Amino acid sequence: MIRLESISKQNGRQIVFIEASAALQKGEKxxxxxxxxxxxxTLFRMINGEEQPDEGQVSVDRGVTIGYFSQDVGDMSGRSAVAEVMD
Structure with a gap:
């Protein structure tokens, strides 16, 4: 399970989340x-642990695998996005 519990996040003066909560159960898409x-x-970076919320907590149960393809991919050496994701 992935849980977002009352997370708040601000980037500079821009408020991104205020006390947002959600839970994703095993098998949900x-x-x-x-x-x-x-x-x-920002939300995906918090789930992956690359960023922390300003308030609240993000937790990912042990054994959960998260697939994430960053929008900052750099040079894909002529490969398609699908090939890069599968790799």
Missing amino acids: VGLVGPNGAGKT
């Missing part, structure tokens, strides 16, 4: 959509 700057990448 979710999509995250929104305009640029809405906090999608």
Whole structure:
């Protein structure tokens, strides 16, 4: 399970989340959509442990595997995005 418990996050003067909570159960599939700057990448970085929320807690149960393809991929040496993700 992945749990977001009352997380708050601010980037500079921009408030991204205020006391947001969610839980993703084993086997659930979710999509995250929104305009640029809405906090999608920030949320994934918090789930991956690359960033911490300003308040609240993000927890990922032991044994959970998270697949994440960064938007900052750099040079893919002529490979397709699908090939890079599968690698």
